[in-house]
Amino acid sequence: MKDVIFGIHTILNILKTNPLLVKKIFILNSKKISNKIKELFFYIKKYNVLLYKVDKKWLDKKTNNSIHQGIMGIIDIIKPFNEKDINHLIKKFKKPLILILDHITDPHNLGACIRSAVAAKVNMIILPKNRSAKINATVKKISCGTSENIPIIFVKNLIKVINLLKIYKIYVIGGDNKKKNIIFNYKLDYPICLIMGSEDKGISPIIKKNCDELFAIPMFNNVNSLNISVATGIFLFEIMRQNYFIHKKLK
Incomplete structure (x- = not known):
């Protein structure tokens, strides 16, 4: 199963701690290159994550108009824990x-x-x-x-x-x-x-x-x-x- 995440800090943290979970990353095609974005690209390249450039309308729709900061990811869902x-x-x-x-x-x-x-x-x-x-x-x-x-x-x-x-x-x-x-x-x-x-x-x-x-x-x-x-x-x-x-x- 897959899940949607968004926000630069969220995606960076998962890339640093659980990189194998991250399957695809979508970034705003007009996104300015900041230090955080450079760091993001470093990990994307390091772990060979698929990267797609998209427009704001597409991101808004996929994140239900949430504050996505111009970036969204698709990750594998870890098997949830239960009472046992x-x-x-x-x-x-x-x-x-x-x-x-x-x-x-x-x-x-x-x-x-x-x-x-x-x-x-x-x-x-x-x-x-x-x-x-x-x-x-x-x-x-x-x-x-x-x-x-x-x-x-x-x-x-x-x-x-x-x-x-x-x-x-x-x-x-x-x-x-x-x-x-x-x-x-x-x-x-x-x-x-x-x-x-x-x-x-x-x-x-x-x-x-x-x-x-x-x-x-x-x-x-x-x-x-x-x-x-x-x-x-x-x-x-x-x-x-x-x-x-x-x-x-x-x-």
Whole structure:
């Protein structure tokens, strides 16, 4: 199966990390030659990717009038992970950092969360099938192609998954700014599962009850919430800071 991606950063990232996935690239025939375009041509030549020059009308149609930045690619779809893979991945990573996203229905927010997760060395992302945006071209563009670099698993029942994680003694924490427990004041050792919910609804009440602990980010000047991707990044990088910068040197 094939998929459509667009945007210079998205395509460049996939060419650098998973070049064999990229089958064809279409570029605007009037595209100016910038440093990024020169870098793109370098990888296209290096991996012998088929290149086609097209007009803007063609690109607009193929990307449903999205912000394509004058470039579109056709890639192979990696076989998706499923619930049965969770056990294997936990054993593979031994002390994993897992991210569960609950009620993230905006593809831009999901894409930004995925990008932060990959940067913070998250080992897998888990989402509910019925309360989540899907991994589409917009998500891939906003994530700058990093969605191809991490297992993303959609599940029917988050509670069932959380109970499984606890069997493996994975510490399950959630973000909740109504709590007084400030995340910076607590020791957070791997393995950890972080659960984050949307800005408006937050984590589902039943999910909160199944967390081992709920933490908040301190905020001032009457600001009571952050964009979900920003909040997720703060939580993830605090967890990474404690496990890499405090317990051992970052390599």
